[in-house]
Amino acid sequence: MWKIFATLFGPRGTKITAGELAEMFGLELRGDKDAVVRGVAPIADARPGQLAFYSTEQNSSAFKILPIDVLRKTRATVILLQPAQIPDAPQGATLLVTDSPRGNIVKILGEIYREKPRFGINADAHVERGVFFRARKTNYVGQFATVERGAVIEPNVKIYPGAYIGRNVTLGRGTIVHTGAHIENATIGADCVINANAVIGKNGFGYTRQNGKNVFIPHVGRVVLGDRVSVGANTCIDRGAMTDTIVGEGTKIDNLCQIAHGVIVGKECFLASGVGLAGGTVIGDRVLLGGQVGVANGIHIGDNTEVGAKSGVLRNIPANTKAMGYPAGVGMEFFRHYAWIRKHVNDD
Numbered sequence: 362m363w364k365i366f367a368t369l370f371g372p373r374g375t376k377i378t379a380g381e382l383a384e385m386f387g388l389e390l391r392g393d394k395d396a397v398v399r400g401v402a403p404i405a406d407a408r409p410g411q412l413a414f415y416s417t418e419q420n421s422s423a424f425k426i427l428p429i430d431v432l433r434k435t436r437a438t439v440i441l442l443q444p445a446q447i448p449d450a451p452q453g454a455t456l457l458v459t460d461s462p463r464g465n466i467v468k469i470l471g472e473i474y475r476e477k478p479r480f481g482i483n484a485d486a487h488v489e490r491g492v493f494f495r496a497r498k499t500n501y502v503g504q505f506a507t508v509e510r511g512a513v514i515e516p517n518v519k520i521y522p523g524a525y526i527g528r529n530v531t532l533g534r535g536t537i538v539h540t541g542a543h544i545e546n547a548t549i550g551a552d553c554v555i556n557a558n559a560v561i562g563k564n565g566f567g568y569t570r571q572n573g574k575n576v577f578i579p580h581v582g583r584v585v586l587g588d589r590v591s592v593g594a595n596t597c598i599d600r601g602a603m604t605d606t607i608v609g610e611g612t613k614i615d616n617l618c619q620i621a622h623g624v625i626v627g628k629e630c631f632l633a634s635g636v637g638l639a640g641g642t643v644i645g646d647r648v649l650l651g652g653q654v655g656v657a658n659g660i661h662i663g664d665n666t667e668v669g670a671k672s673g674v675l676r677n678i679p680a681n682t683k684a685m686g687y688p689a690g691v692g693m694e695f696f697r698h699y700a701w702i703r704k705h706v707n708d709d
Contacts, residue, residue, distance in 0.1 A: 374401065375472070375474070376399050377472070378396060378398065379393065379457060380394030380395065382398065382439075382457060386465055388441070388457040388465065389458035389459070390457060391455070392453075392456055393455045394455075396438050396455040398438065398473065400412070401413070401466070401470055401474075402437070404431050404435045404437060405427070405434075407435050407436055408436050408437070410438055411437050411439075412438070412441065412473075413435055413437035413439075413440055413441070414440065414462040414463070414465075415431070415432040415435075415441075415443075416442070416461075417446075418462070418463050432446060432450060432451075433449050434451070435451060436451075438454065438455060439454070440454050441456075441459065441462045442456060442458065443459065444458055444460070479519060480498065480499065480500070481501060481502075482500070482502040483502060483503050483506070483522075485504045486504060487505075487506070487507045487508070488508045491510035492510060493511075493512070493513045494514045495513070495514065495516055496515075496516035499516045499517045501521075502520045503522035503523070505522050506524045506526070507525045507526065508520065508526040509526065509527050509530075511528035511529065513530070516534050516535075518532045518534070518538075519537045520532075520538045521542075523541050524540060524542045526544055527544060527545025527546065529583070530544050530545060530546070530548070530549070531549065533549055533553060533588065534552070535551055535552040536550070536551065537553070539554075539594075540558075541558040542555045542556070542557060542560075542561070543559070543563070545562040545563065546563075546582075546583050546600045547600070548583060548584070548586070549590075550587045550588035550590060550610065552588055553592070554591045555592045556592060556593050557594045558595045559593065559597070559598075561584050561598045562583065562584045562599075563597070565599030565623075566621060566640070567580060567602045580601065580602045581602070581603060582602055582604050582606065582623065583600055583601065583606070584598050584605065584606045584608075585606070586608045588610045590608050590612050590613075591613045593614050593615045593617065593634070595616055596614055596615070596616060596617060597618075597619050599621050599622040601622050601623045602640075605623075606620060606622055606625075607624075607625045609628035609629070609646065610628050611629040612628065614632045614636075615631075615633045615634040616634050617634050618636045619636070621637075621640040621641075621642070624638045624639075624641065624642045625642070625643045625644065626644045627664065630647060630650070631650070633653075633654075634653070635652050635654075636650045636654050637653075639655075639657050639660075640658055641659040642657075642658070642659065642662075644662050645662060645663045645664035646665070647665050648662055648667070649667045651668060651669050651672070652670040654674065655672075655674065656674040657674060660674055660675070660678075661677045662678045663677075663678060663680025663681065663682070665680055665681045666679075666680060666684065668683075668684050669685030669689075669695075671687070672684060673686075673687035673688055673689060674689045675689070686698065
């Protein structure tokens, strides 16, 4: 019953043929070039008319290799797979052959489930005079969205209903701002995605204690996001106090994260849900921070470092290391501490 409802009310893909996909993405085609694809599904659940993929790529420990029987028994009309798996494909299936099914399925999903283009400024949007649209006809501003005077909107930007764009904001080419997002004092790069209710460019938690009272420190910096940055729903990125808060190109930030004033995050990083970076933190390139990692003020984390979930980082971590625990230890340090605690607790 659930599969019937999912078929009726789930996302609908654009109808496309196997031959068109092969030509579009440079894939080797084996079988019927006119086989029609109407959607994508996991290989174990796929039905006729759908595309599925099978891969033995192990790009990350998170990727699980499914038993080969799943491929042999699939009902998918079109299968994306590696050359070594061709003999195990069901007879009669149309095959799209590539060395990287995982990489190509991302492109195919984007093509089949591409959202219909939206253009124009809704009559109920509030767009002040003095907003600079570089190519107004390519832009979309939805119902009840606000764009204030002085904002710069590059071509192909989409601003969804209820979003707020302040006067000191630049939105780069192809950037998407989803419903309820609030952006001010920020320069956003090209092809970024700002998800629902994210808040970018508000004041940070900057105070000084004077004469026994907490006094707010005025913030005059910005937030600068590089190209292809994704900001999750309900995530907050504070403007810098005197320097900018910077997020490097290609970095992906999950929902419910907090990036404080003056933080620098490098390129191509992953920040999982609940990550909190205190002011002045510097994160290198290609860093992976697991869920609910907390990083103290002014900490430096080197390139290519991974920090396990729920860790508390209270000291600098060098490049190319794995850390975990509270306080976070490098390499096997956390596990040695844990083993020591377990041993002595058991001895008691």
